[in-house]
Amino acid sequence: MKPKFVVWLEDVGIKDVPLVGGKNASLGEMIRELGSKGVRVPGGFVVTAKAYRYFLEKTGLRRFIHEALHGLNTKNLSDLARRGRLIRETIKKYEFPADLKREIVSFYKKMEKRYGVGVDVAVRSSATAEDLPGASFAGEHDTYLGIRGPEEVLRAVRAAMASLFTDRAISYRVDKGFDHLKVSLSVGIERMVRSDKGAAGV
Numbered sequence: 032m033k034p035k036f037v038v039w040l041e042d043v044g045i046k047d048v049p050l051v052g053g054k055n056a057s058l059g060e061m062i063r064e065l066g067s068k069g070v071r072v073p074g075g076f077v078v079t080a081k082a083y084r085y086f087l088e089k090t091g092l093r094r095f096i097h098e099a100l101h102g103l104n105t106k107n108l109s110d111l112a113r114r115g116r117l118i119r120e121t122i123k124k125y126e127f128p129a130d131l132k133r134e135i136v137s138f139y140k141k142m143e144k145r146y147g148v149g150v151d152v153a154v155r156s157s158a159t160a161e162d163l164p165g166a167s168f169a170g171e172h173d174t175y176l177g178i179r180g181p182e183e184v185l186r187a188v189r190a191a192m193a194s195l196f197t198d199r200a201i202s203y204r205v206d207k208g209f210d211h212l213k214v215s216l217s218v219g220i221e222r223m224v225r226s227d228k229g230a231a232g233v
Contacts, residue, residue: 036082036132040075040219041066051077052157052217054123067182073222076138076144078188080159080212082131089128093212095121096196100211105202115198122193135188136181139220149179151223154187156194159215172216174194177223184220191218217229 035050043051043059051059061072066067081137087093100120105111126132156172175187193214194200204211 034078036085037130037138038077038079039138040077040221043077047160047202050079050081050217051079051219052159054081054155054157055219056157056218058219058221066182073153073221073224075142075221077157077216078135078220081216082134083192083215085131086125086127087212091127092122092125097212100201103201103205105205106196107207111198111202115201118196120194122196123186123189125189127189132185132188135185139184142220142222143166146222152178152184153219154178154184154191154192155219155221157217157219158195159217172197188218188220192216 038051040055040059041062043056044063045060046121047059048056058072059077061070062074065072068176084093085098099114099121103114104110109189127135139152142152156174158172160199173191175190178184178187195214196211201211204214
């Protein structure tokens with residue numbers, strides 16, 4: 032069975048935290064359970080944690096990240112900043128594997144059919160280790176607003192994935208005893224809403 036690289040928000044729920052992270056799982060749960068009660072949650076899709084791991088494996092980034100973090104002392108802030116910046120910039124430079132790229136673009140084009148050509152989206156990171164007992168990764172990773180068009184979406188998704196390696200996120204994982212390569216990131220691509228007409232969140 033083909034791994035789920037991209038899924039609609041309305042097709043996921045709380046049981047899918049390992050696949051889509053806490054934020055996206057909660058948004059999907061809200062769409063599924065509260066939509067019929069009149070609570071409107073902006074729709075969209077998720078580039079899953081499986082897609083993130085596939086990207087790292089296919090491009091050799093997993094090995095690169097492991098080597099870049101080897102021997103890191105997070106108390107050495109200048110070295111932490113240097114290594115983190117190197118990892119983030121390298122991730123953003125790599126293209127997605129062709130099959131994954133096609134799938135992301137296809138889902139965005141389906142969003143355009145739902146909401147209009149060039150629909151603005153929020154590209155929101157959602158780590159698979161968010162909101163665990165004794166640790167909360169909420170706010171550690173980046174979100175990009177007002178993203179429009181397939182190429183901008185692809186760039187923003189890579190940037191969101193790269194934000195798994197901000198200095199603060201690296202340091203937090205070390206402090207909490209998490210293996211850097213065992214925490215994965217999913218990315219939600221959610222329709223933007225006007226802030227004077229509504230709001231989106233969990």
